Amino acid sequence: MKTVLLIDDDKSFREALSHWLIDNGWRVLQAEDGELGLQLAMEHQPDVVLCDLLMPRCNGFQVCRSLRAQKERLPKIKIFVTTGSAYSTDRLNALESGADDYLVKPIRPNDLVALLDLAVGSGSGKVSVKADPSNVSTAPTRLKFWGVRGSIPTPGPDTVFYGGNTSCVEVRADREIIVFDAGSGIRPLGVALNEEFKDTPVNVTLLISHTHWDHIQGFPFFSPAYNPKNQIKILGFEGARKGLENILSSQMESSYFPVSMGEMPGNISIQELKDSSFNIGQVGVQAVFLNHPGICTGYRIFTSEGSICYMTDFELFQRMRSGKAERISDEEERFARLQDERLALFAEGADVLIMDAQYDAAEYNTHIGWGHNCVDDSVAFAIDAKVKRLFLFHHDPDHNDEKISRLVASARGQVAAKGSDLIVEAAREGLEIILDAKPAILPGKG
Numbered sequence: 001m002k003t004v005l006l007i008d009d010d011k012s013f014r015e016a017l018s019h020w021l022i023d024n025g026w027r028v029l030q031a032e033d034g035e036l037g038l039q040l041a042m043e044h045q046p047d048v049v050l051c052d053l054l055m056p057r058c059n060g061f062q063v064c065r066s067l068r069a070q071k072e073r074l075p076k077i078k079i080f081v082t083t084g085s086a087y088s089t090d091r092l093n094a095l096e097s098g099a100d101d102y103l104v105k106p107i108r109p110n111d112l113v114a115l116l117d118l119a120v121g122s123g124s125g126k127v128s129v130k131a132d133p134s135n136v137s138t139a140p141t142r143l144k145f146w147g148v149r150g151s152i153p154t155p156g157p158d159t160v161f162y163g164g165n166t167s168c169v170e171v172r173a174d175r176e177i178i179v180f181d182a183g184s185g186i187r188p189l190g191v192a193l194n195e196e197f198k199d200t201p202v203n204v205t206l207l208i209s210h211t212h213w214d215h216i217q218g219f220p221f222f223s224p225a226y227n228p229k230n231q232i233k234i235l236g237f238e239g240a241r242k243g244l245e246n247i248l249s250s251q252m253e254s255s256y257f258p259v260s261m262g263e264m265p266g267n268i269s270i271q272e273l274k275d276s277s278f279n280i281g282q283v284g285v286q287a288v289f290l291n292h293p294g295i296c297t298g299y300r301i302f303t304s305e306g307s308i309c310y311m312t313d314f315e316l317f318q319r320m321r322s323g324k325a326e327r328i329s330d331e332e333e334r335f336a337r338l339q340d341e342r343l344a345l346f347a348e349g350a351d352v353l354i355m356d357a358q359y360d361a362a363e364y365n366t367h368i369g370w371g372h373n374c375v376d377d378s379v380a381f382a383i384d385a386k387v388k389r390l391f392l393f394h395h396d397p398d399h400n401d402e403k404i405s406r407l408v409a410s411a412r413g414q415v416a417a418k419g420s421d422l423i424v425e426a427a428r429e430g431l432e433i434i435l436d437a438k439p440a441i442l443p444g445k446g
């Protein structure tokens with residue numbers, strides 16, 4: 001009997017597909033993450049692997065590479081990537097990683113069964129494991145924006161109010177210093193930490209959303225990483241093409257930078273995340289993969305004073321799918337809607353949502369598939385997710401202060417028209433907020 005291994009963290013997808021495959025004479029194995037998938041592949045040597053891309057514990061690109069590295073044990077294995085990502089760079093990376101084909105969800109079961117029969121020549125057997133959610137705890141929670149710009153730093157007279165540094169957000173909660181991303185905004189954060197802590201050691205946990213340059217470029221200039229008394233822990237998921245450590249250290253190779261990462265005197269540890277739920281001290285963290293080229297992660301942290309969701313570099317599925325094609329099928333529309341609903345559920349009820357809102361509606365139409373939202377979509381998403389406060393983030397480098405202010409005004413108009421009580425602001429450098437039952441704004445740099 002032919003065996004197929006389904007590696008996908010979406011249980012409903014695995015279950016639906018396995019019924020079809022079993023009815024069509026296949027023996028089906030299931031794994032909900034990449035590591036378990038690899039383990040089952042080695043144990044059972046299936047004829048075909050169907051593998052998702054965005055999964056905890058080893059992403060699909062890495063699964064493809066690892067399976068292809070086992071030429072002797074798995075000489076004839078067929079690998080089909082089955083993913084929600086319609087980005088052409090992901091297709092290319094998957095094929096380069098060793099996939100035989102790249103199938104974008106939703107996938108019609110009949111088409112897939114036919115494709116598998118064609119690829120090889122058909123049962124049951126199941127394995128599954130579970131993950132579980134988070135944790136909460138105590139102390140005032142503060143959030144400060146150090147970099148709010150997307151793509152490239154944009155200093156200058158037109159961006160003085162909102163700021164020109166790329167992504168970096170600091171959170172102080174439950175005795176932890178947690179930093180989202182290391183764009184150029186992490187440089188002034190480092191200066192401020194040195195001034196505040198002086199000779200006292202600093203422990204910082206840096207959560208990397210993804211390794212596009214605007215999210216890591218500031219790290220070589222993060223001065224606390226040059227002091228041996230400090231502990232800098234960098235957490236993130238592996239990239240599509242290379243591991244996290246490899247990518248971070250590559251930008252400090254001698255062709256690009258005079259000091260290598262290994263030469264930085266601070267105690268720097270880099271940990272590739274495996275699970276979508278973990279803790280930083282008493283702060284619970286959940287991670288979710290976003291719709292963006294490559295591997296991009298959204299985080300939600302649960303502090304004793306409320307929760308903060310950081311979802312940047314993110315394009316809503318429905319908008320992208322319906323914008324790219326003249327017409328999309330009902331199945332595709334349903335698939336995209338479910339993906340967006342899943343992400344809205346992730347953010348549901350957050351006290352603060354920091355969200356990609358790079359474009360206005362007209363600009364979005366000429367940037368469909370670039371991996372970023374327009375303001376209208378981010379506002380609609382936040383209203384659906386019932387978050388309390390939305391910060392528009394990852395401002396386009398071509399947007400000056402005036403443009404961003406106009407976008408905020410139009411976003412507030414949209415909220416009023418919907419009768420929602422969502423608070424909308426544009427993230428700006430220096431803005432600091434405190435989370436409590438009634439969030440208050442502290443005076444920022446302005």
Ligand SMILES: [Zn+2]
Binds near residue numbers: 212214394
């Ligand atoms: Zn970015």
Ligand SMILES: [Zn+2]
Binds near residue numbers: 292313
């Ligand atoms: Zn990006």
